[in-house]
Amino acid sequence: MKLTFPHMGNACIIVGDLLDRLGIEYVVPPPSTNRTLELGVRYAPEMACYPFKVTLGNFIEGIEAGADAGIMVGGVGPCRFGYYAETQRRILHQIGYKIPMYILEPPTAHPIKFYRTFKQLAPKRTLRDLWRALKVSWKKAVYIERIEAESLKIRCYEKNRGDTTRARNRAVKLLEKAFLEKEIETAFKEGLELLRNVPLEERVAPKIGIVGEFFILLEPFVNFDIEIALGEMGFYIERAIYLTDWLNPGAKTPVAGHSKDEVLKAARPYLSHFVGGDGRQTIGHTIIYIKEGFEGIVHLLPFTCMPELIAKSILPKIASDFNIPIIHFVIDEQTGRAGIQTRLEAFAELVRSRHLKGFYPKKEKINWIETEKAIPVGVTYR
Amino acid sequence: MIVGIPRALFYYKYWPLWENFFKEIGIKILTSPPTNKKILQLGLEKAESEICTPVKIFYGHVAHLVENRIVDAIFLPRMVAVEKPAYTCPKFLGLPDMIKATFPDIKIISEDFNRKLGAKRFYSSFIRLGTTFGANLIEAVQAFVSAQNTYKKFLKLLCREIPYKAAASIIKTEKSPQNTYIAAAKKLKIGIAAHPYNIYDEYFSLNLLKKLERMGVSYLTPDNVPHRIWSRLSRRLPKFLFWTYERELIGSAFYWFEQKKIDGLIYVMSFACGPDSIVQYILEDEAKKYGIPMLTVVLDEHAAEAGLLTRLEAFIDMLRRKKQ
Numbered sequence: 081m082k083l084t085f086p087h088m089g090n091a092c093i094i095v096g097d098l099l100d101r102l103g104i105e106y107v108v109p110p111p112s113t114n115r116t117l118e119l120g121v122r123y124a125p126e127m128a129c130y131p132f133k134v135t136l137g138n139f140i141e142g143i144e145a146g147a148d149a150g151i152m153v154g155g156v157g158p159c160r161f162g163y164y165a166e167t168q169r170r171i172l173h174q175i176g177y178k179i180p181m182y183i184l185e186p187p188t189a190h191p192i193k194f195y196r197t198f199k200q201l202a203p204k205r206t207l208r209d210l211w212r213a214l215k216v217s218w219k220k221a222v223y224i225e226r227i228e229a230e231s232l233k234i235r236c237y238e239k240n241r242g243d244t245t246r247a248r249n250r251a252v253k254l255l256e257k258a259f260l261e262k263e264i265e266t267a268f269k270e271g272l273e274l275l276r277n278v279p280l281e282e283r284v285a286p287k288i289g290i291v292g293e294f295f296i297l298l299e300p301f302v303n304f305d306i307e308i309a310l311g312e313m314g315f316y317i318e319r320a321i322y323l324t325d326w327l328n329p330g331a332k333t334p335v336a337g338h339s340k341d342e343v344l345k346a347a348r349p350y351l352s353h354f355v356g357g358d359g360r361q362t363i364g365h366t367i368i369y370i371k372e373g374f375e376g377i378v379h380l381l382p383f384t385c386m387p388e389l390i391a392k393s394i395l396p397k398i399a400s401d402f403n404i405p406i407i408h409f410v411i412d413e414q415t416g417r418a419g420i421q422t423r424l425e426a427f428a429e430l431v432r433s434r435h436l437k438g439f440y441p442k443k444e445k446i447n448w449i450e451t452e453k454a455i456p457v458g459v460t461y462r
Numbered sequence: 463m464i465v466g467i468p469r470a471l472f473y474y475k476y477w478p479l480w481e482n483f484f485k486e487i488g489i490k491i492l493t494s495p496p497t498n499k500k501i502l503q504l505g506l507e508k509a510e511s512e513i514c515t516p517v518k519i520f521y522g523h524v525a526h527l528v529e530n531r532i533v534d535a536i537f538l539p540r541m542v543a544v545e546k547p548a549y550t551c552p553k554f555l556g557l558p559d560m561i562k563a564t565f566p567d568i569k570i571i572s573e574d575f576n577r578k579l580g581a582k583r584f585y586s587s588f589i590r591l592g593t594t595f596g597a598n599l600i601e602a603v604q605a606f607v608s609a610q611n612t613y614k615k616f617l618k619l620l621c622r623e624i625p626y627k628a629a630a631s632i633i634k635t636e637k638s639p640q641n642t643y644i645a646a647a648k649k650l651k652i653g654i655a656a657h658p659y660n661i662y663d664e665y666f667s668l669n670l671l672k673k674l675e676r677m678g679v680s681y682l683t684p685d686n687v688p689h690r691i692w693s694r695l696s697r698r699l700p701k702f703l704f705w706t707y708e709r710e711l712i713g714s715a716f717y718w719f720e721q722k723k724i725d726g727l728i729y730v731m732s733f734a735c736g737p738d739s740i741v742q743y744i745l746e747d748e749a750k751k752y753g754i755p756m757l758t759v760v761l762d763e764h765a766a767e768a769g770l771l772t773r774l775e776a777f778i779d780m781l782r783r784k785k786q
Binding site: 125126127128129154156157158159160162163165166167170171174183350351352353354355356357359383384385386387389390392393394396397410 | 509510512513514540542548549550552553555558559560563564566574699700701705733734735736737738739740742743744747760
């Protein structure tokens with residue numbers, strides 16, 4: 081049995097690593113391209129949300145590459161995501177790929193279902209093995225994400241365009257190759273060293289926060305590398321959602337830097353109830369970023385995404401209350417790179433001119449030494 | 463004090479409950495008029511452009527109530543969950559906050575109804591609601607019990623396969639039901655899987671039900687299926703469906719399929735409805751297994767009457783030919 085799973089940012093590295101450790105065979109689908117999207121759009125229900133279509137395309141391409149089973153995370157609602165796996169299984173069966181789909185339900189909500197699925201996938205492994213494998217894979221995942229987060233912070237100061245991206249890619253490659261726990265730690269240190277050796281120069285770099293739906297934020301094919309584009313335009317970027325934070329929302333030291341409680345507390349005046357997905361986190365992160373002196377917020381969401389639309393209905397009020405520009409990018413299969421680019425440039429110009437005019441009386445000057453300090457040396461997980 | 467109730471979304475499901483509750487407590491209520499062009503226009507102006515049309519219509523009703531300046535507050539419950547295992551819709555969960563952000567000046571009376579936290583907390587929400595209006599504990603309990611009884615009566619009428627409108631008029635006028643509503647056996651029978659706010663809103667649904675009646679077709683809606691039946695049947699899906707109103711649609715459809723109650727199924731959904739986009743596919747898949755023809759009608763603010771009529775007529779003709 082060869083498993084396949086959809087792409088979501090670095091998820092393929094991490095899931096692959098975990099499956100390797102458990103001795104389960106798998107096929108990584110080819111990176112998402114326009115063909116993936118085309119396949120997804122052809123077979124998915126018309127009004128399903130964009131991530132549904134892309135991940136369906138991934139499954140089809142994975143099966144074409146030789147997989148004969150799928151694995152996907154489940155959920156208990158109320159976001160549509162929880163029903164993806166079941167619907168995608170039906171669609172795949174209907175178009176002739178009669179493969180089994182293993183749905184990993186969240187172990188806290190459905191412990192028995194989770195255990196059963198695990199036993200089906202790896203009959204010879206115990207939960208103890210899973211825990212051991214998970215601990216190491218998790219470490220790797222957190223380190224990869226930390227490298228990403230740091231690269232976002234220094235990209236705006238780089239002397240030569242593209243250096244940071246190259247360093248980041250090399251660091252991620254290093255971590256990808258590392259297998260033992262010690263190797264992972266040295267790889268992380270080396271990766272940080274690579275990032276730290278990127279030649280930087282002092283520059284005016286207004287801060288922009290990126291918030292929104294997790295799939296769009298994490299998958300570079302879907303968001304048209306919006307972070308890299310903004311970073312290269314000279315903006316200090318922080319992103320609200322990372323894969324590990326999403327999988328483990330209760331983490332004490334989340335990669336994004338703000339614990340869940342803090343975020344939800346910030347969101348309370350505007351959105352006091354859980355709405356599924358990341359709706360409440362979007363609001364909370366926006367407010368935290370504004371209070372930390374960020375000068376613009378980019379909100380990314382797929383078309384018809386329910387939780388994010390709730391956030392989108394509330395964000396204009398926040399924008400007017402705090403007098404801060406917020407731009408929404410509603411992304412679906414019709415979205416083109418040029419359109420995003422144009423709007424992004426206009427938004428960037430607005431944020432920069434507001435910054436230069438001193439729209440913010442109490443602004444902290446960020447220089448590159450501070451950024452260097454922001455890189456924790458020898459971070460220990462937990 | 464006059465409390466405004468927007469005639470949209472869950473109003474169509476729970477109006478006997480709310481209206482009687484407020485009546486018993488002694489609060490004057492003003493329900494916004496049925497959706498019309500002006501209300502829809504107001505909704506389109508106020509709401510997010512990507513959101514589903516029923517929510518836009520809800521915004522329109524709120525805007526209408528705010529504009530008229532008669533009401534002092536707007537009643538807007540947060541229906542988180544009406545049964546233990548499932549949620550309603552994410553948009554229902556965020557609705558009070560969305561309205562608050564768009565209409566900052568109007569007072570909103572909101573209360574969380576969350577069955578997931580247990581029956582005690584769920585029912586005490588009603589009591590808390592009553593006490594916010596100045597009723598004491600006993601009055602609030604009495605009002606709730608009386609409202610609940612009316613609501614149950616309404617549900618019972620619906621379960622006897624009496625059309626929604628007829629049941630509503632029986633509840634309002636307190637007359638005994640007439641047998642004329644029970645459909646003749648010879649007629650073509652159609653199941654309509656749709657949310658109450660989609661089909662009972664005559665302006666939005668372009669009079670879909672009346673059109674069907676005029677074609678000499680009798681129809682069943684998910685309201686006509688008792689709760690315990692749809693709740694049990696919807697568990698047939700391999701994965702538990704976590705939206706209550708969608709479970710109702712799926713369970714009712716299963717019931718009609720199995721009891722051979724219908725000749726065809728019409729799925730009415732609004733554009734950009736999140737849960738429906740998934741459930742419609744699953745239901746289509748299941749309908750194929752039972753060999754029941756299914757028509758999906760997607761409604762939005764641009765839906766035109768002629769297009770709908772053509773499709774309905776074609777579908778009904780097809781069903782008639784199939785039956786002969």
